[in-house]
Amino acid sequence: VGLRLEAWALQGLPEVRPGDDLAALLRDGGYEPGDVLVVAHKIVSKAEGALRALDGVAVGDRARELARDHGKDPRLVQVILDESAAVLRAERGVLICRTHHGFVCANAGVDASNAPEDGTLVILPRDPDASARALRAALPHRPAVVIADSFGRAWRHGQCDVAIGIAGLTALDDWRGRRDPRGLELRATAIAVADEAAAAADLVRDKVSREPAVVVRGLARHVSDDDGPGAAALLRPPAEDLFL
Amino acid sequence: VGLRLEAWALQGLPEVRPGDDLAALLRDGGYEPGDVLVVAHKIVSKAEGALRALDGVAVGDRARELARDHGKDPRLVQVILDESAAVLRAERGVLICRTHHGFVCANAGVDASNAPEDGTLVILPRDPDASARALRAALPHRPAVVIADSFGRAWRHGQCDVAIGIAGLTALDDWRGRRDPRGLELRATAIAVADEAAAAADLVRDKVSREPAVVVRGLARHVSDDDGPGAAALLRPPAEDLFL
Numbered sequence: 001v002g003l004r005l006e007a008w009a010l011q012g013l014p015e016v017r018p019g020d021d022l023a024a025l026l027r028d029g030g031y032e033p034g035d036v037l038v039v040a041h042k043i044v045s046k047a048e049g050a051l052r053a054l055d056g057v058a059v060g061d062r063a064r065e066l067a068r069d070h071g072k073d074p075r076l077v078q079v080i081l082d083e084s085a086a087v088l089r090a091e092r093g094v095l096i097c098r099t100h101h102g103f104v105c106a107n108a109g110v111d112a113s114n115a116p117e118d119g120t121l122v123i124l125p126r127d128p129d130a131s132a133r134a135l136r137a138a139l140p141h142r143p144a145v146v147i148a149d150s151f152g153r154a155w156r157h158g159q160c161d162v163a164i165g166i167a168g169l170t171a172l173d174d175w176r177g178r179r180d181p182r183g184l185e186l187r188a189t190a191i192a193v194a195d196e197a198a199a200a201a202d203l204v205r206d207k208v209s210r211e212p213a214v215v216v217r218g219l220a221r222h223v224s225d226d227d228g229p230g231a232a233a234l235l236r237p238p239a240e241d242l243f244l
Numbered sequence: 245v246g247l248r249l250e251a252w253a254l255q256g257l258p259e260v261r262p263g264d265d266l267a268a269l270l271r272d273g274g275y276e277p278g279d280v281l282v283v284a285h286k287i288v289s290k291a292e293g294a295l296r297a298l299d300g301v302a303v304g305d306r307a308r309e310l311a312r313d314h315g316k317d318p319r320l321v322q323v324i325l326d327e328s329a330a331v332l333r334a335e336r337g338v339l340i341c342r343t344h345h346g347f348v349c350a351n352a353g354v355d356a357s358n359a360p361e362d363g364t365l366v367i368l369p370r371d372p373d374a375s376a377r378a379l380r381a382a383l384p385h386r387p388a389v390v391i392a393d394s395f396g397r398a399w400r401h402g403q404c405d406v407a408i409g410i411a412g413l414t415a416l417d418d419w420r421g422r423r424d425p426r427g428l429e430l431r432a433t434a435i436a437v438a439d440e441a442a443a444a445a446d447l448v449r450d451k452v453s454r455e456p457a458v459v460v461r462g463l464a465r466h467v468s469d470d471d472g473p474g475a476a477a478l479l480r481p482p483a484e485d486l487f488l
Contacts, residue, residue, distance in 0.1 A: 002252055002253040002255055002448060002450070002455060003252065003253065003447075003448040003450075004250065004251070004252045004448065005249070005250065005251040005252070005444065005447050005448050006248065006249065006250050007248070007249040007444075008246055008247065008248045008249070009246040009247065011246055089486040089487070091486055092484075094486070096486060098399075103399075104398070104399040104400075150433065150435070153397065153398075153436075154348070154397075154398045154485065154486070154487035155342075155347075155348040155479075155480055155485055155487065155488075156348075156406070156436065156439070156478050156479065156480055157415075157416055157434060157436070157477070157478050157479070157480050158415070158416045158434045158435060158436030158439065158478060159433060159434065159435060159436060160404070160435075160436050160439055160440055160443070161440070162400070171401075171402070172401055172402045189394065189403060190401060190402045190403065191394070191402060191403060191404075191446065192397075192400065192401070192402030192403060192404050193447065195400070195402065195404055195443070196404055196405070196443040196444065196446055196447050197447065199404070199439070199440040199443035199444060200249065200251075200440065200443060200444035200447060202435065202440055203247075203249050203437065203440050203441065203444060203462070203463060204246060204247040204248065204249050204462070206246070206247075211246060218447070218448070219447060233401070234400050234401050234402060235399075235400065235401070236399055236400060236401050240336075241398065241399055242333040242335055242338070242340060242398070243333070243398035243399065243487045244399075
């Protein structure tokens, strides 16, 4: 008998607001040892107050120029720039940015939808790995925690959820050096387990009806007592990247 | 009660050889209506004879040059070029190619590991959407079929399985125009359902011990009687791509 994966969303969570105790809200997940809890970053951001009000934004020259060229709100663009270490592409109204964490994604992860009130933007948590570790430590049976966001991809349409914060789940399962049944070395392979777990969780999440937390069961072999290096281990250094 | 996703690998499959009837090998999966069968492309390629023997390869000048510059077998490089519409990057021993199908991946999907015998390369199926449709049609209860391969990503370490052939599963679940609980339009969102299903399936697959077929249950809402446009719908046209 092989492995079996199961995933389901926690039901009945309230709207999360700044200052909420996320661990208290997520406490009754019925976790078993070895479970993985995948949480949409938005509720982490909201609980932590990782929000920006459009009203208070002082717009600089670069934001004004980008906003004009791409038909965007200059205040939104300024917040995107504030969250970015670099703007990699600005074309056809899309800003692809590298965030201060090192994630490459549209608009540096800044999002106006699902914000707690009009005129407020949700930004990414300041340190998603730390957020994941704190949440894990506060939950019964310490499930591994993945904080997920939906990222577009180069070359392919559509978005997949990926891990932007991890505590206790293998980020990369490195198969390099292992051999196939005939003894040949396998093609260089490091499976992005946490990203695949985030993707699996997304398949059961209803984004409109508030299902931001998903339990994934069946990955215990990738769950460690130690919190591990987090999603930082997934970031390819810019100097090694072929597509910057 | 929300959605529930389950995934498990079929057990006891034999080594697949050219000319094998894949549908016959996969017939006893216990499929229920609405199931998705995710199949590693390698067994499709092997059954279809999508293989190249290194011995018969006539190496051209460009392959010889690339092989020299990147420390690769010139015959392997020639097969990679044969499978490629374009070589996008050739750096540090890595060839990132766009295949004739339009997929962007390392080595145009050409793989020497897990080949049926030494000196043989497994290439991608000629028309993976057609392969998926044929397999679906021949299986009891016509599960949706996804043919998967492991692709690296720009900007992130590690590989995730993605769909290179699809029959009967939504490739992109388009949420554009839908609204959040406050009535705000959701951020442009098209969820790459078939890619996420491929990723979920990969989490239960043991790549060494021959578990190339995974049943994913719980996605019936994305399974259609019609086979749909296939994985071709996932390909961003080169003219629209910001990272070519």
